[in-house]
Amino acid sequence: MTDYIVRATGANGQIRAFAITSKELVEKARIHHNTSPIMTAALGRLLSGAVMMGTMMKGEKDLLTIQIQGSGPAKALTVTADSMGHVKGYPEVADVVLPPNAQGKLNVGGALGLGVMSVIKDLGMKDPYIGQIALQTGEIADDLTYYFATSEQIPSSVGLGVLMNKDNTVKQAGGFIIQLMPFTDEETIEKLEHQIANMSSVTALLEKGDTPEMLLKEVLGDIDFEVNDTIPVEFRCDCSKERIAKSLATIGKKDLDEMIADGEGIEVKCHFCNTDYHFNTEELKEIRN
Secondary structure, eight states, X not given: OOSEEEEEEETTTTEEEEEEEOHHHHHHHHHHHTOOHHHXXXXXXXXXXXXXXXXXXXXXXXXXXXXXXXXXXXXXXXEEEETTSEXXXXXXXXXXXXXXXXXXXXXXXXXXXXXXXXXXXXXXXXXXXXXXXXXXXXXXXXHHXXXXXXHSXXXXXXXXXXXXXXXXXXXXXXXXXXXXXXXXXXXXXXXHHHHHHHSOOHHHHHHTTOXXXXXXXXXXXXXXXXXXEEEEOEEOOOOOHHHHHHHHTTSOHHHHHHHHHHOSOEEEEOTTTOOEEEEOHXXXXXXXX
16 A cells, blocks of 8 residues: 555544555646646645545545635646545646745745635535635645634644655655644643644655654654554546536537537546547437437
């Protein structure tokens, strides 16, 4: 198992913790969308954060979608995760190139700019839950930390990182989410705050080969924790020609007649994985009928 999440509890249940390594998942997304290094980092961080958040949901059919709309050249990102460790996503603009930020790192915040992050949870109720925040830095981990604090009232710390090779493939990717329960005592909070303030960056920890278990050890320090669950994760799109055909069946007979009369057939591309599906005239006639 290369990419996986660990779910853990610490300090006698006062802390809920998640950590992930997601190199293969992010590399697969990079290949599907042919992203520039900045957009690989942006999409990779959001995919890693979303798939951890997906595993917080209980139902097999529950779905989590995170959308970022920004004023920067990247414009928008969309990712969707389920509760089983599957995630997919796409950038609106895949090839953004910017100079490094003040820290000499990939300028994800500059690519996204000012904007809004929306978190949509479809839990099988009549209406989905929607939480929305203004982007704080556009660096994604900070924005998710702010989302948990304001929309879900859960004090949290989120760290995410994507490290690139010189040939623009993904070298390492991963991160963590730490959450405090309402009954967490002051001593534990102080210990955790001190540990997080003094730990190395996520990319530095991934660079030296930290597993999810090791990431949690770095974040929690001498706070005891117990791993409850290990979940394999992957970039997986559930599109198919049959699903696209069902969507085409909903667009109305007039539009389908125009496509059929054109005689060329049509090409439909899946946003999430960039797969092309071709429908010839005969297939379009079947869909119309």
